[in-house]
Structure formats: structure tokens, C-alpha cells
Amino acid sequence: MERKPPDGRKSPPRRAVPPVVGLVLGMALMNVLLYLCLDRCFVSPRRPAEDPSRCPYGYFRMRQMKNCSPWLSCAELRTEVRQLKRVGGGAVKRVFLSEWKERKVALSRLTRLEMKDDFLHGLQMLKSLQSKHVVMLLGFCEEDNTILTEYHPLGSLSNLEETLNLSKYQTVNTWQQRLRLAMDYVGIINYLHHSPLGTLVMCDSSDLPKTLSQYLLTSNFSVVVNDLDALPPVHRSAGTLVKCGHRELHGDFVAPEQLWPYGQDRPFHDDLMPSYDEKVDIWKIPDVSSFLLGHVEGSDMVRFHLFDIHKACKSRTPAERPTAQDILDTYEKVLNSLRDTVMSQTREML
Numbered sequence: 001m002e003r004k005p006p007d008g009r010k011s012p013p014r015r016a017v018p019p020v021v022g023l024v025l026g027m028a029l030m031n032v033l034l035y036l037c038l039d040r041c042f043v044s045p046r047r048p049a050e051d052p053s054r055c056p057y058g059y060f061r062m063r064q065m066k067n068c069s070p071w072l073s074c075a076e077l078r079t080e081v082r083q084l085k086r087v088g089g090g091a092v093k094r095v096f097l098s099e100w101k102e103r104k105v106a107l108s109r110l111t112r113l114e115m116k117d118d119f120l121h122g123l124q125m126l127k128s129l130q131s132k133h134v135v136m137l138l139g140f141c142e143e144d145n146t147i148l149t150e151y152h153p154l155g156s157l158s159n160l161e162e163t164l165n166l167s168k169y170q171t172v173n174t175w176q177q178r179l180r181l182a183m184d185y186v187g188i189i190n191y192l193h194h195s196p197l198g199t200l201v202m203c204d205s206s207d208l209p210k211t212l213s214q215y216l217l218t219s220n221f222s223v224v225v226n227d228l229d230a231l232p233p234v235h236r237s238a239g240t241l242v243k244c245g246h247r248e249l250h251g252d253f254v255a256p257e258q259l260w261p262y263g264q265d266r267p268f269h270d271d272l273m274p275s276y277d278e279k280v281d282i283w284k285i286p287d288v289s290s291f292l293l294g295h296v297e298g299s300d301m302v303r304f305h306l307f308d309i310h311k312a313c314k315s316r317t318p319a320e321r322p323t324a325q326d327i328l329d330t331y332e333k334v335l336n337s338l339r340d341t342v343m344s345q346t347r348e349m350l
Contacts, residue, residue: 057130060138062103062150072100072139077146083107088156090213092118092229097151104153105138110145118229123147125197125228133191135216135226149226154219156226157185158212161294172221175298176339182289183331184223185215189285190324192231193278201278203230203244207253208287234277241275248273255283256316279318285327286310298338305334 055061055068072080081100088095089108092115098107110119126137126147136150154163160181164173192200204227205211214227232242248268249258257276260268289306293299303310309330315321322330 060136062136062138071137072148074141074143077107077139077141077144077148081105081107081148090227091115092122093147098148100138100148104151106149106151108147108149116145119145119147121231122227122229125200125231128197129191129195129228131191133188133225134228135224152216152218152224154217156213157181157215157217157223157292158209160212160217160292163217164294173294173296175293175296175302176335177221178293178296178299179302179331179335181217181221181223182292183328183335185288185292186285186324186328186331188215188223188225189281190328192225193281193324197233199234199236199278200231201234201242201244202281203232203242205254205281205284206244206249207251208291211253211284211288212291236277241277243270243273243275244280246270253284253287255280255318257318277318279321282313282318282321282324282327285324286313301338302334305338306330 059068059070061068081098084097084099086094087097087106089111091111093108093111096107096109098105110116120142123140123142126134126149127140130137135152138148138150140147163169189202192202202211202214202225204214214225216224216226218224230244232244234240234242244254244258247270248260255276257274258280261274262272286306289310290303293302309322309327312320312322313327
């Protein structure tokens with residue numbers, strides 16, 4: 001039996017919620033969730049790169065390895081490493097995709113004996129400069145002229161556009177991620193300029209394609225330097241500067257002080273070529289960074305904010321160019337500033 005209100009009045013009929021109200025409430029809930037996820041949506045998280053320095057000198061630990069392992073010896077390289085196919089190389093060495101204990105690795109072999117000094121110099125640099133900036137050394141055999149390093153399937157930075165154009169990488173093809181790659185590159189230059197061996201110059205960089213080929217793109221979208229065959233030191237206190245090679249350099253990519261200063265009427269002679277310091281690396285940073293930024297939405301905005309520091313990099317007077325640390329600090333400020341601006345604008349839209 002239906003109960004009536006005590007005062008005898010009927011209860012007011014229940015009103016159905018209009019569909020438009022439900023739609024508005026649903027959109028509001030979606031906006032709240034979007035707001036909470038802004039930091040992750042606009043800046044894709046990067047997994048921390050493996051830091052080889054966590055292992056003692058002479059040891060390595062790749063991903064999914066629990067313990068550090070000693071650098072592989074000649075005997076181990078000969079018996080445990082299986083060469084699969086050639087994946088790259090240059091004048092000094094050929095690089096082969098290989099396999100060690102079901103892990104993909106990169107095996108480098110000397111191209112020809114007359115390049116052995118450069119090959120061994122590169123090995124010495126790899127041994128001495130192991131850090132998050134440098135490809136991980138796994139082993140070597142000087143008797144066989146072989147070096148084993150970690151394999152990075154995405155290849156060199158010269159493949160960046162082709163990689164980011166793949167559908168599975170569209171989520172990281174953003175100005176934020178690209179600016180981080182530029183920061184990684186400048187961080188490597190800064191590390192070489194303040195390395196445990198002193199100030200080193202990245203000499204194997206006479207043009208943009210050659211420069212990009214010296215660096216690898218890792219699976220977590222960071223950058224490591226791979227080719228260290230040409231890293232002469234600058235000893236400023238002793239008055240010792242460097243010259244990148246023994247041939248004449250041309251083009252706008254190399255710094256002005258790397259060009260033959262005596263004109264076309266006087267034939268190039270290495271003994272007459274003036275030496276220079278690490279500021280030649282600074283001159284090249286804007287060109288490499290511009291390539292890394294690409295032409296995605298927002299990249300021109302980043303270039304605009306980097307205009308002043310890049311203009312300073314192109315000073316024809318080397319001493320007036322900023323340091324790599326100055327550039328890295330500026331990149332960091334631009335990344336944080338633009339990220340905060342974009343997030344603020346998006347919150348206002350919500």
C-alpha cells in the first residue's frame with residue numbers, strides 16, 4: 001500500500017535529467033582528467049639512460065643485466081660473439097650487427113692496417129670516457145683489431161627524420177622531445193670539453209652528415225657519441241691547440257678559423273695552417289640543433305627563442321662564442337619556459 005506524506009500532500013514527481021546536462025557533466029569530467037594529465041601529455045617521460053659509471057672501470061652492465069660483467073677478452077670475443085651482418089662503417093672501421101648471449105651487440109673491425117693508430121686511439125677514448133654520454137664498451141681485442149659495443153637499433157642521428165616519421169614514434173615527434181635531443185648533443189660536447197682527459201675537440205665533423213654519423217639514437221630517445229677516433233686535446237696552459245686533420249677544409253659548416261687563411265693564390269700547406277681550440281665545436285652547434293629540431297609544430301618557436309645564443313655561437317671571433325655549458329643552460333631555460341607557457345595556455349582553455 002502506497003504511503004502518503006504526513007501532511008497529506010503528494011510527493012513532487014521526479015524530473016528526468018536533460019541529456020544536455022549529462023553531456024556537459026561528462027565533458028567537465030573529461031576536462032578534469034585532461035588537466036591532471038597535462039604534464040604527461042605535453043612532455044613524454046624519458047626513462048633514465050643506463051649509466052655505465054655505476055660499474056667499476058673495466059666492467060659493463062647492459063639493460064636487463066643484474067650484475068656488472070668484465071670487458072670481454074680476445075678469447076671471449078672469438079668464441080662467444082657471433083657476427084651477423086654489416087650495418088655501417090667508414091674509413092677506420094666496419095661495424096657488424098652481432099650477437100652475444102642472445103643480446104644484439106655491435107662489433108667493429110679495423111678497415112685497413114694503415115688506419116690502426118686511429119682505431120686504437122678511438123678504443124683508448126672509449127675506455128677512458130665511459131659515461132652516460134658515450135656508447136657502452138663491452139670488450140675489445142687489440143690482437144684482432146676488434147671492439148665490441150652496445151647495439152642501438154635506431155642507428156645514427158642521420159636517420160632521425162626517417163625514424164620519427166614512422167607511425168609508432170609519432171607520439172615522440174614533438175618539439176619538446178627534439179629539443180631534448182639537442183640538449184643531449186650539447187651535453188656531449190660539454191662533456192668532451194671537460195672530460196677526464198682534459199679538453200677534447202670533436203674533429204670528425206667537417207660537414208653535417210659526417211657529424212650526425214658520429215652519434216647514435218638510443219631506444220629511449222637519448223643521444224650517445226659513438227665515434228671517438230678523432231679527439232685531439234687542447235692544452236691551453238701549455239699553448240697547445242689542435243688542427244682537425246691534415247687537409248684543407250671548406251664550407252660554412254666548419255668554423256672560420258678552420259679555413260685556409262691565405263687565399264686561393266697560395267696553395268694549402270699543413271705546416272702553415274694555424275691551429276685552434278675547442279670553440280670550433282661551438283660554431284657547429286646551431287646547425288646540428290636546427291637539424292634535430294626539424295619542422296614539427298613548435299620547432300620554429302624554439303628556434304626563435306634560441307636565436308640570440310645561436311647568433312653568439314656564430315661569432316667569427318672564437319673567444320666571443322659561449323661555452324657549451326652556457327648553451328646547455330639556455331636550452332634548459334627555453335624548454336622549461338615554453339613548456340610552462342603551453343601548459344598555462346591549455347589550462348586557460350579548459
